[in-house]
Amino acid sequence: MNTFYTRWLGGKKGAIELAVLAVFILVVMPLWLDIFRLNLVGKYLTYAFAAVGLVMVWGYGGILSLGQGVFFGIGGYCMAMFLKLEASDPISTAHQTTPGIPDFMDWNQITHLPLIWEPFHSLTFSLFAVILVPILLAYIISTAMFKRRVGGVYFSIITQAIAAILTILVVGQQGLTGGINGITDLKTIHGWNINTDSAKYILYFTSGILLLGVIMLCRFILSSKFGRLLLAMRDKEDRVRFSGYDVANFKIFTFSVGAAISAIGGAMFTLQVGFMSPSLIGIVPSIEMVIFAAIGGRMSLIGAVYGTLLVNYGKSAFSESFPSLWLFLMGSMFIGVVMFFPNGLAGLYDVYMKKWVEKLAMKVKKIAVPGKLNSVKTEL
Amino acid sequence: MGGYSISDLWSILVMQGFSGLSLFSVLLLMALGLAIIFGQMGVINMAHGEFMTIGAYTIYMFSKVTQQYFPSLMPYYFVVAIFAAFGIAFAAGYLVEFLLIRHLYKRPLDTLLATWGLSLIMQQIFRTVFGAREVSATLPDWLMGAWKPTPDIDIPLNGLFVMAISLVVTAAVVLFLYRSSWGLKVRATTQNRIMAGSVGINTKKIDRVTFAMGCGIAGIAGATFTTIASTGPTSGSLYIVDTFLVVVFGGAGSVIGTVASAFSIAQAQSILTFFLTNAMGKVVTLMTIIIILMIRPEGLFRSKVRKH
Amino acid sequence: MSNEFVLAVEDLTVSFDGFKAVDSLNLYVEKNELRVIIGPNGAGKTTVLDLICGKTKATGGSIKFNGIELTKLPEYKIVQAGVGRKFQTPSIYENLSVFENLEISFPRGRSVFGSLMFKRTQDVTDRVVEIAETIFLADQLNEQAGLLSHGQKQWLEIGMLLIQDPELMMLDEPVAGMSVSEREKTAELLNKISHGRSVIVIEHDMEFVKRIAHKVTVLHQGKLLAEGNMDAVQNNPKVIEVYLGH
Numbered sequence: 001m002n003t004f005y006t007r008w009l010g011g012k013k014g015a016i017e018l019a020v021l022a023v024f025i026l027v028v029m030p031l032w033l034d035i036f037r038l039n040l041v042g043k044y045l046t047y048a049f050a051a052v053g054l055v056m057v058w059g060y061g062g063i064l065s066l067g068q069g070v071f072f073g074i075g076g077y078c079m080a081m082f083l084k085l086e087a088s089d090p091i092s093t094a095h096q097t098t099p100g101i102p103d104f105m106d107w108n109q110i111t112h113l114p115l116i117w118e119p120f121h122s123l124t125f126s127l128f129a130v131i132l133v134p135i136l137l138a139y140i141i142s143t144a145m146f147k148r149r150v151g152g153v154y155f156s157i158i159t160q161a162i163a164a165i166l167t168i169l170v171v172g173q174q175g176l177t178g179g180i181n182g183i184t185d186l187k188t189i190h191g192w193n194i195n196t197d198s199a200k201y202i203l204y205f206t207s208g209i210l211l212l213g214v215i216m217l218c219r220f221i222l223s224s225k226f227g228r229l230l231l232a233m234r235d236k237e238d239r240v241r242f243s244g245y246d247v248a249n250f251k252i253f254t255f256s257v258g259a260a261i262s263a264i265g266g267a268m269f270t271l272q273v274g275f276m277s278p279s280l281i282g283i284v285p286s287i288e289m290v291i292f293a294a295i296g297g298r299m300s301l302i303g304a305v306y307g308t309l310l311v312n313y314g315k316s317a318f319s320e321s322f323p324s325l326w327l328f329l330m331g332s333m334f335i336g337v338v339m340f341f342p343n344g345l346a347g348l349y350d351v352y353m354k355k356w357v358e359k360l361a362m363k364v365k366k367i368a369v370p371g372k373l374n375s376v377k378t379e380l
Numbered sequence: 381m382g383g384y385s386i387s388d389l390w391s392i393l394v395m396q397g398f399s400g401l402s403l404f405s406v407l408l409l410m411a412l413g414l415a416i417i418f419g420q421m422g423v424i425n426m427a428h429g430e431f432m433t434i435g436a437y438t439i440y441m442f443s444k445v446t447q448q449y450f451p452s453l454m455p456y457y458f459v460v461a462i463f464a465a466f467g468i469a470f471a472a473g474y475l476v477e478f479l480l481i482r483h484l485y486k487r488p489l490d491t492l493l494a495t496w497g498l499s500l501i502m503q504q505i506f507r508t509v510f511g512a513r514e515v516s517a518t519l520p521d522w523l524m525g526a527w528k529p530t531p532d533i534d535i536p537l538n539g540l541f542v543m544a545i546s547l548v549v550t551a552a553v554v555l556f557l558y559r560s561s562w563g564l565k566v567r568a569t570t571q572n573r574i575m576a577g578s579v580g581i582n583t584k585k586i587d588r589v590t591f592a593m594g595c596g597i598a599g600i601a602g603a604t605f606t607t608i609a610s611t612g613p614t615s616g617s618l619y620i621v622d623t624f625l626v627v628v629f630g631g632a633g634s635v636i637g638t639v640a641s642a643f644s645i646a647q648a649q650s651i652l653t654f655f656l657t658n659a660m661g662k663v664v665t666l667m668t669i670i671i672i673l674m675i676r677p678e679g680l681f682r683s684k685v686r687k688h
Numbered sequence: 689m690s691n692e693f694v695l696a697v698e699d700l701t702v703s704f705d706g707f708k709a710v711d712s713l714n715l716y717v718e719k720n721e722l723r724v725i726i727g728p729n730g731a732g733k734t735t736v737l738d739l740i741c742g743k744t745k746a747t748g749g750s751i752k753f754n755g756i757e758l759t760k761l762p763e764y765k766i767v768q769a770g771v772g773r774k775f776q777t778p779s780i781y782e783n784l785s786v787f788e789n790l791e792i793s794f795p796r797g798r799s800v801f802g803s804l805m806f807k808r809t810q811d812v813t814d815r816v817v818e819i820a821e822t823i824f825l826a827d828q829l830n831e832q833a834g835l836l837s838h839g840q841k842q843w844l845e846i847g848m849l850l851i852q853d854p855e856l857m858m859l860d861e862p863v864a865g866m867s868v869s870e871r872e873k874t875a876e877l878l879n880k881i882s883h884g885r886s887v888i889v890i891e892h893d894m895e896f897v898k899r900i901a902h903k904v905t906v907l908h909q910g911k912l913l914a915e916g917n918m919d920a921v922q923n924n925p926k927v928i929e930v931y932l933g934h
Contacts, residue, residue, distance in 0.1 A: 064493075149677070153488045161670060165666050221804060226803040235783060236780075236782075238743075239775075239780070242741065242743075250803075294493065327504040328501055331501035334497025334498075335494045338490040338493050
């Protein structure tokens with residue numbers, strides 16, 4: 001229990017932050033918002049998975065991955081493929097030229113299910129694929145790069161290129177992937193309808209709980225020697241190497257974990273929103289995920305969630321009324337974060353609000369005011 | 381590959397080769413500018429494509445103004461406009477370095493993010509000023525038409541012109557870097573900043589000029605771009621990933637490497653695009669580059685050992 | 689012959705673009721020996737250490753550590769084999785505390801999963817405290833390493849090596865930038881820690897060298913110039929000529 005408390009929850013401060021976030025997501029939001037808006041927030045929470053992954057990979061690992069959309073998308077597509085096959089049973093598709101296959105394949109004059117789709121008839125396989133395929137891809141890419149000491153900006157550009165490649169591939173192979181429209185019209189998972197209101201509630205809570213779980217797992221990782229090593233590697237990679245560590249392995253592991261986390265987000269996205277398309281895979285969504293983490297605080301797992309919610313809320317609020325203003329704002333946010341507040345909201349909180357809050361906490365004595373947005377930085 | 385005779389294939393190869401040359405020229409100029417900025421200064425400028433767009437829009441503006449007010453000068457405006465494209469892009473780059481880049485030299489990843497933000501802002505400015513739709517400059521007559529060395533081979537003149545410009549600019553860059561005193565200062569600053577500073581070189585000014593030059597060359601790339609495609613607010617982002625890969629693939633510090641890399645990538649893409657679809661041609665090219673980079677991360681031509 | 693030596697460097701050469709920084713060097717270090725390498729600037733001393741610990745790849749020759757060929761191994765495996773290296777400018781983790789600096793260097797949990805499962809057990813803490821005492825930093829355990837003085841940072845780095853318990857320790861200018869009293873303490877420290885292991889030290893301060901060296905090797909232009917105890921070397925006319933009086 002003691003280990004659980006310190007390592008997974010993050011001690012007193014961490015547990016309080018986590019509790020506040022949990023209450024915010026699981027209690028406040030559902031009570032405050034109608035199902036439509038809640039579903040939107042649920043969508044944003046799936047983006048938060050990618051942002052949390054970036055805290056690990058970028059904030060702690062020092063690896064700026066501009067291709068998290070790739071892993072988000074793979075997770076999403078794996079889930080979508082399963083759901084689409086389920087929705088394409090021979091009875092509902094009886095009107096098609098070839099019943100029993102997804103509608104977009106029919107439109108593309110495909111006459112039998114491509115081999116790569118076959119295993120996705122199984123829920124178990126699909127669930128494993130959601131996690132394992134991204135990990136495999138991340139492992140291959142990062143091993144090839146980090147074992148050869150390619151890092152920094154080179155690696156970032158290559159992740160960007162991979163995002164571009166995957167987008168082109170997916171869009172181009174209409175018959176295989178649904179092309180630019182993606183995979184749509186998803187209905188049920190194992191017979192359970194995902195489009196009803198009650199389903200949306202359940203999926204929302206599932207996303208929320210999974211997200212909290214992922215944060216706890218990341219806490220566990222970061223509070224171990226591994227986490228301290230990540231910080232050490234980020235600042236003095238050579239010294240770590242000369243202390244007997246194979247630096248590449250640590251980076252590979254971090255990158256793969258980040259990929260898996262993003263993929264879970266992608267799968268939840270498919271379930272909550274009901275489709276998956278290449279617009280979530282490419283260069284633009286990938287770099288948006290970076291801004292979520294940057295605004296929230298690249299060193300703060302919890303900050304990343306708030307950052308995601310804030311930026312996405314801003315995006316939907318602005319882009320309808322003032323679309324041109326939104327792009328200016330987003331561009332300025334990139335510049336602003338880099339120049340003025342590199343630790344995002346969490347950093348701002350640390351510098352300005354924490355003392356005020358702690359004073360208040362002491363005044364309120366027994367009731368500890370929760371430490372919102374506080375970072376998971378090692379106490380230096 | 382079916383249905384083509386040998387002479388057909390040869391004609392296709394030549395024509396695709398030449399269309400590849402237009403692509404090569406644009407890529408080369410973009411990559412040269414970026415190689416100067418990245419190879420010499422270690423700065424990743426994700427807004428590099430937008431400086432290209434500045435050049436393209438400059439040509440467009442010149443074309444419109446000339447058409448409306450000085451129609452008799454149509455045959456001449458283009459050359460003047462190219463110089464203007466360089467100048468305006470240079471000035472914009474100078475300003476950007478002063479306001480933004482110079483604060484971020486030790487932080488390459490942050491520079492990447494900040495310049496991405498800059499590119500968004502610049503794209504939005506283009507959208508606001510020129511509209512979201514693509515525009516085209518009216519090209520002077522002497523650029524239209526084709527050269528036909530044999531009946532089967534059609535080589536567009538604008539492609540040749542564009543190639544000529546790129547080679548001229550490349551030669552100018554090489555001369556500048558290796559033969560002028562300014563170029564000497566640039567190379568000195570790159571190789572040993574502290575020493576350069578202590579012998580009286582104003583390294584800050586050098587950085588600013590170097591960055592601006594890189595942007596100016598991108599402006600010229602934009603000018604050449606207008607001869608092969610129309611210009612929109614997001615035209616710059618078409619080439620940015622390719623440009624980076626060209627620079628990285630060629631070995632960031634080497635002009636020869638950049639030229640070789642731009643040539644091979646442009647040609648590969650052009651030829652592949654003919655036989656595969658547009659998309660697959662690009663994919664195969666990108667993937668090959670990545671695989672080669674995984675095997676040989678320094679790129680084709682390793683630059684000499686450099687201390688930052 | 690090479691089995692008796694902890695380190696057997698034979699015919700070691702490295703050339704950068706044609707320039708031979710180290711030229712067919714032979715060097716043998718015995719168990720429990722404290723060898724000091726001296727030589728004018730540019731003689732190749734740091735390069736030799738770079739070659740041994742794997743930072744630079746040799747272009748020819750062999751480096752055997754207890755019979756293991758080091759030239760084929762990646763850096764971290766060389767460290768795990770028992771070779772520790774201290775760099776010329778103190779290379780410590782500025783953002784972590786002294787305790788954490790030492791703990792990271794503790795030779796347990798060196799793999800990914802090992803580090804995830806690593807527990808700060810009593811034996812780890814005890815050892816960190818023990819080392820901290822040896823390197824005169826027992827009172828600074830919770831201080832941020834970046835805030836230490838230059839001399840203390842050097843000691844911390846030595847401590848980070850010590851805690852690995854290497855059989856061969858290599859120190860590059862350990863007293864550079866230290867005050868006289870700090871140098872004395874460092875000489876004391878080195879004499880203490882060289883029991884039970886071999887140590888190679890690169891240094892310029894001849895007084896310091898005299899206090900610690902068992903044997904001295906003089907390098908010049910990448911080649912071995914002279915070798916022997918301090919007196920012999922100091923009186924060697926070739927050495928005097930090369931140094932023009934130290």
